[in-house]
Amino acid sequence: MLENVDWDNMLGATWETLYMSGVAIFFTFFFGIALGLILFLSSKGQLWENKVVNSITSAFVNIFRSVPFIILIILLIPFTTAILGTMLGPNAALPALIIGSSPFYARLVEIGLREVDKGVVEAARSMGANQGHIIFKVLLPESMPALVSGITVTGILLVSFTAMAGVIGAGGLGDLAFRDGFQRNSPDVTLVATVITLVIVFILQGIGDVLTRNIDKR
Amino acid sequence: MIHLSNVSKTFQLKGQSLDAVKDVDLHIEKGEIFGVVGYSGAGKSTLVRLLNLLEKPTNGTVKIADYEMLKLSNRELKRARQEISMIFQHFNLLWSRTVRENIAFPLEIAGVSKAERYEKVAELAKLVGLEGREDSYPSQLSGGQKQRVGIARALANEPKVLLCDEATSALDPKTTNAILDLLHDINQRLGLTIVLITHEMNVIQKICSRVAVMEDGSVVEQGNVLEVFRHPQEEITKSFVKQLTDPEDSNQAIEEQLEQEKGTVVRLTFFGDDAEKPVVSELIRACNVTVNILQGNIANTQDGSYGSLFVSIEGDAAQLNEAIEFLQDHQVEAEVISRA
């Protein structure tokens, strides 16, 4: 039982997965909200209504959302090596992770913003609010439960992305399962890596659920 | 205080144009409560949104206080809006904020410091009767309490004008009365000019001094509330006035009674002080007829009472004519509904 598992390696790989997911979630949160705001505000009847901006952003989001992640990593190799100087290790996976998940999150953000009561935005306008007030004091706070549950879903997607990134040498649990588990024919390593990944996913979901429930005062 | 001249609003919808507000002239005095009544779709909400420029007029000029609204820069418009508050049918509170934070919201927008904000909130919470609920969230409040938060929020920047778009339409009759009392109280205490939009005549009757009737985008009739109640010119105005004096359920009761009545049924309408005179007992004495009271109703407006009374009068033709004349001499309007 589990005689092939090198627990030090396993722990190291777990940290790498947590690191990649954590950093990627952090940046995805900001980029996704920014993109989601542009998508929402440039759409019809909104503050910055602009067909051109909306179509371009929308096309960009759809393209990056439809490219399979494994292909995105390969497509981004020149970009990654240009900015990081290497194609290996957890940091090298970050650009692809963030670029792959931000458009997905942006759509969830856009949906969340659409749910904000129009009347509340109108009330703010009637008080003399400017665009900054409307975005930061109305739209984002009023859609916060959707933003948080959205980043939870995206975070779980990111954990699975890190496993794929492992295949091309980014490190982490996916890498370990592939190299030690599959290529050296040690199914026990694969099993343990899988269980740890599942635990990470469950914990993420749990944190997301608790947070969402606590912010939602509706 | 508010001057609208030739104001129109046309919406463009998929190539079609819709005239939501047509050529409206309104002059509203400082400190008055001005009502606008009309059925759904008449253009009331659009009209009120033209006042704070949430909607830009297609034509005409809007002047509020000293602001020539259409000539303001973006910045000036935001400043002006702080003096023209608004409350809404569905309250439009931020659910993510507590009562205190909701009331403080317009102060945040106006750049008031936190200490001053909270001092002002405490004062406003007291004014609208929400003391002790400052830390609740809107979802924990009743409809009436939510509208109180809306009112406190609207008063935070000490506005000159308060616009109310169907502010009581989502509330039950008892809560409606409480909110109307609060608005009247605020009008008296702060000298605030109030523009009140509604589809319910009893709201107008309770607190407005003047009223405009809207139909299909136009103001078809306007004047003092009692005057409009007394001599409604347009069909639509008559139907609104009827809402008040002939409650739906009693109309049927009258009709049933009409079938069985031996006498002549007359509807008497009283205004102002007349409503308090003993006209009926004098009628019986003077004309020697039998009077049977079928149904009565009285409404109090800001300028006096307005009532209607259905009676059945028994007597011969001469006596009846005499009775009707007697009533008209006493400045009571009498309308014969059915003859015996």
Ligand SMILES: Nc1ncnc2c1ncn2[C@@H]1O[C@H](COP(=O)(O)OP(=O)(O)O)[C@@H](O)[C@H]1O
């Ligand atoms: N933003 C808008 N775009 C197009 N049509 C509108 C818009 N707002 C209102 N309308 C139309 O204008 C008319 C008047 O609406 P409204 O002012 O809301 O009436 P009320 O408040 O009296 O019920 C309606 O026919 C409505 O459909």
Ligand SMILES: [Mg+2]
């Ligand atoms: Mg309306």
